[in-house]
Amino acid sequence: MRAFLDMGGYAAFVWPAYAVTFAVVVLNVVWARRALARARASARRRLSARSEGP
Amino acid sequence: MSWTWFHRLASPPYVYAFAARLTPWFAWPAALCILGGLWGGLVLAPPDYQQGDGFRILYVHAPSAWMSLMVYTTMAIAAAVGLIWRIKVAHAVAASCAPIGASFTFAALVTGALWGEPMWGTYWEWDPRLTSELVLLFLYLGYMGLRAGIEDTQRADRASAVLAVVGVVNVPIIHYSVVWWNSLHQAPSVMRLAKPTMPPSMLVPLLLMLLGFTLYFVAVLLVRLRGEVLGRERTASWIREVVSA
Numbered sequence: 001m002r003a004f005l006d007m008g009g010y011a012a013f014v015w016p017a018y019a020v021t022f023a024v025v026v027l028n029v030v031w032a033r034r035a036l037a038r039a040r041a042s043a044r045r046r047l048s049a050r051s052e053g054p
Numbered sequence: 055m056s057w058t059w060f061h062r063l064a065s066p067p068y069v070y071a072f073a074a075r076l077t078p079w080f081a082w083p084a085a086l087c088i089l090g091g092l093w094g095g096l097v098l099a100p101p102d103y104q105q106g107d108g109f110r111i112l113y114v115h116a117p118s119a120w121m122s123l124m125v126y127t128t129m130a131i132a133a134a135v136g137l138i139w140r141i142k143v144a145h146a147v148a149a150s151c152a153p154i155g156a157s158f159t160f161a162a163l164v165t166g167a168l169w170g171e172p173m174w175g176t177y178w179e180w181d182p183r184l185t186s187e188l189v190l191l192f193l194y195l196g197y198m199g200l201r202a203g204i205e206d207t208q209r210a211d212r213a214s215a216v217l218a219v220v221g222v223v224n225v226p227i228i229h230y231s232v233v234w235w236n237s238l239h240q241a242p243s244v245m246r247l248a249k250p251t252m253p254p255s256m257l258v259p260l261l262l263m264l265l266g267f268t269l270y271f272v273a274v275l276l277v278r279l280r281g282e283v284l285g286r287e288r289t290a291s292w293i294r295e296v297v298s299a
Contacts, residue, residue: 004097008107013172017165021114024161025088025270028154032277039281044297046288 064141066283067292073276073283080273087266094259102256111169113259116244117267118162122190123225125155125271129197130222133215142286143279145211148218149201150278154271156194163187174238182231183239186224193221207286 007014062068095113102109129151136144166184167177178184197214204210232241243251244264250257287293 007110008101010106010108010110010172013108013168014110017111017114017168020164020168021118021161024118024157028157028274029277031153032274032281036277036281036284039284040297043284043287043293047294047297050289 064139064143066143066287066290067296069143070280070283070292070296073280077273077276080269080276084266084269084273087262087269091259091262091266094255094262099256099259105173108169108172109256111165112256113263115162115165115169116260117263118158118165119187120245120264121158121267121271122155122162122187123228124268125151125158126190126194126218127222127225128275129155130218130225133218136211137215137219142211143283145215146279146282146286147275148215149211150275150282152194152198152201154274154278156191156198159187159191159194163191170238179238181238182235183228183237186228186231190224190228193217193224197221 005011005015091113095110099110101107129148132144132147132151135141136148163184166187170179171177197217200217201210201214204213229242229245231237232239244257244260252260284293284297
C-alpha cells in the first residue's frame with residue numbers, strides 16, 4: 001500500500017493529476033444537475049406568472 | 055430513407071423525455087468503464103520502462119485531452135446544424151457542450167503540466183501542442199462569454215454558433231501540432247492509423263478510460279440538454295406537464 005501511494009517517487013505529480021480530473025468529473029455532474037433544476041424552477045415560475053396574470 | 059427520426063430529434067418535448075430516459079444507459083456503463091480503467095491503469099498496468107509510475111498520469115491526461123477535442127467537435131457540428139437548418143435543439147446541444155468541454159480542457163492542461171514537470175523539467179512551455187490547447191480553452195470561454203453577453207437566446211445561439219464553427223479549425227491544428235512542428239509533446243500513440251505503440255496491459259485500461267469518459271460526456275450532455283431545451287420554450291403546453299411533477 002505504501003509503495004502504491006508513493007507511485008515510485010512520482011506521488012506529488014500523479015495524485016494531484018488524478019485529483020484534478022476527479023474534481024472536474026464530479027463537478028460536471030453537480031453543475032449539470034443544478035442547471036437542470038434551475039431551468040425547471042424558472043419554467044415553473046414563468047407558468048405560474050402566466051396563469052395568475054390579467 | 056425515412057427522416058422521421060431526424061424530425062423527432064428536432065422536437066423539444068420529444069428530446070426532453072428521450073434525454074431523461076437515455077441518461078442512465080450512458081451513466082452506468084460510463085461509471086463501470088472508468089472504474090475498470092482506473093483499476094487497470096493504477097494497479098494492473100506495469101510501470102513504464104522510462105517513466106516508471108509517472109506514466110500513470112496518462113490515464114487521466116489522455117481522456118481529458120480527448121474530451122477537450124471531441125466535445126468541441128460535437129459542439130461545432132451541433133452549432134452548424136443549428137445555423138443551417140435553424141433547429142433550436144441543435145443550438146441547445148451546442149450550448150450544453152461548452153462548459154463540459156472547457157472544464158476538461160482545463161483538466162488536460164493541468165494534468166499535462168503535472169506530467170511535464172517530472173518528465174520535461176517544466177510545467178509549461180510555449181510549445182505548439184500546449185499553446186494550441188490553451189487557445190482551445192479560450193475558444194470555449196469566449197463561446198460561453200458571448201452567450202452570457204447576449205440577452206436574446208436566438209441571437210446568442212446564432213452568434214455563438216458562428217464562433218464555434220470558425221474555431222473548429224483549431225481542432226486539427228491541436229491534433230497534428232506534434233507532427234507538423236517540433237514539439238516537446240510526444241506524437242500520438244493510440245489515435246493513429248498504424249498499430250498503437252503500447253502493450254495491451256497499458257493500452258486496454260486507456261481504451262476503457264477513453265470509452266468511459268465518452269459515455270460520461272453523453273450522460274452529462276443529456277442532463278444539461280434538458281435544462282437548455284426547457285429554457286428555450288416560453289409558452290409550450292408540454293412544459294406544464296414536465297415541471298409540475
